[in-house]
Amino acid sequence: MSKVIAHELEIYGSHGMQAHRYDAMIQMITSGKLAPDKLVGKTISLEQSIDALMNMDRFETAGVTVVTEF
Numbered sequence: 578m579s580k581v582i583a584h585e586l587e588i589y590g591s592h593g594m595q596a597h598r599y600d601a602m603i604q605m606i607t608s609g610k611l612a613p614d615k616l617v618g619k620t621i622s623l624e625q626s627i628d629a630l631m632n633m634d635r636f637e638t639a640g641v642t643v644v645t646e647f
Contacts (some may be wrong), residue, residue: 578633622646 581588586646594602605611618640626644 578630582630616641617643619643620645 580586601613606613611630618621618638623644630641
């Protein structure tokens with residue numbers, strides 16, 4: 578990621594399931610069979626995201642960091 582940030586590169590693509598399977602996933606979340614909130618390690622502000630991006634190669638946190646304050 579340091580090269581992406583340093584050279585201001587853009588990453589295109591997708592990672593995960595196909596969009597046509599989203600309905601099934603949403604049903605699993607609604608029914609309680611799937612709890613995506615357990616994947617969230619912490620929430621941060623947009624201002625804090627700069628440091629988070631600069632330090633992401635250190636692997637200091639577990640889970641996904643989500644920007645919730647803009």
